[in-house]
Amino acid sequence: MIRTNANGRNLLTSRLRNIAYKGLLSASLLAGLSVSAQAQTAWPHHAKAAIILTYDDALDSQLDNAIPALDSAGLKGTFFLSNVQQKDVPRWKAAAAKGHELGNHTIFHPCSKKDFPADPRFTSEAYTPASILKEIGQQNVLLTSLDGRDQHGFATPCGETRAGEVDYLEALRASHLVTYVRGVSTSAEDLRANVALVDPMHIPSRGFAEGTTTEQLIDFAKQAEIGHGWAVYLFHGIGGDHLQVSSAAHRGFIAWLRANRRDLWVTTLQGALDWAKAHPSPKG
Numbered sequence: 001m002i003r004t005n006a007n008g009r010n011l012l013t014s015r016l017r018n019i020a021y022k023g024l025l026s027a028s029l030l031a032g033l034s035v036s037a038q039a040q041t042a043w044p045h046h047a048k049a050a051i052i053l054t055y056d057d058a059l060d061s062q063l064d065n066a067i068p069a070l071d072s073a074g075l076k077g078t079f080f081l082s083n084v085q086q087k088d089v090p091r092w093k094a095a096a097a098k099g100h101e102l103g104n105h106t107i108f109h110p111c112s113k114k115d116f117p118a119d120p121r122f123t124s125e126a127y128t129p130a131s132i133l134k135e136i137g138q139q140n141v142l143l144t145s146l147d148g149r150d151q152h153g154f155a156t157p158c159g160e161t162r163a164g165e166v167d168y169l170e171a172l173r174a175s176h177l178v179t180y181v182r183g184v185s186t187s188a189e190d191l192r193a194n195v196a197l198v199d200p201m202h203i204p205s206r207g208f209a210e211g212t213t214t215e216q217l218i219d220f221a222k223q224a225e226i227g228h229g230w231a232v233y234l235f236h237g238i239g240g241d242h243l244q245v246s247s248a249a250h251r252g253f254i255a256w257l258r259a260n261r262r263d264l265w266v267t268t269l270q271g272a273l274d275w276a277k278a279h280p281s282p283k284g
């Protein structure tokens with residue numbers, strides 16, 4: 001980089017060059033990704049990447065809009081349940097029976113009070129590692145009653161792993177209460193990850209906010225396709241509820257995934273992890 005900035009204009013030019021340079025870097029990085037594809041996960045039917053659609057918080061709009069869209073395309077999603085409503089029990093049971101994955105998102109969804117104002121008893125500050133593990137264990141009982149499975153994955157409420165200011169992630173790992181822990185962020189490396197080698201206590205995901213377009217959803221999948229890894233989507237409301245992605249954007253994306261099913265394997269999060277572990281890449 002040229003660092004002879006005598007005035008603001010030169011500084012601006014330098015910054016623009018910096019941005020362009022970074023753009024070149026990522027382009028060459030992406031080019032390198034396809035070359036190193038042999039060391040990546042060998043997905044079924046030579047698919048280039050796995051696409052995992054996860055939905056948090058047991059929202060009605062997921063039952064009303066997301067699951068019917070997935071079912072009509074023959075695709076499976078992963079639903080992390082908390083605050084389950086009694087009236088929805090039959091529909092969650094039906095979703096599980098169709099092959100959708102149900103995961104643990106605690107019973108009461110405790111988050112730090114500064115991030116998510118709530119009754120003080122249900123903020124993460126009021127918990128201890130022992131009490132959050134007890135709650136996760138109890139939510140497993142509900143999940144087993146819904147899907148008949150004795151093991152479940154977990155998604156952290158608000159992406160946080162603290163209970164009463166203490167990180168509970170390693171205690172959760174040691175407890176064997178859950179098969180994996182999905183967080184709320186994704187790096188470029190995650191998109192090209194050899195999934196068999198990923199720490200199951202640190203599963204990435206990318207959240208999508210209100211106003212997200214079909215094209216933006218497709219773009220994330222294309223990045224995983226280039227990286228020969230996986231893309232884990234995190235949705236909340238679909239055509240309703242909070243942080244909603246519109247039904248139209250979601251449906252458009254589902255249709256695109258269906259059309260691209262030879263290259264992209266849409267599966268549940270547990271399904272992707274199980275496959276990767278059972279089919280390690282020759283180069284490890």
Ligand SMILES: [Zn+2]
Pocket residue numbers: 056057105109156157158
């Ligand atoms: Zn949540």
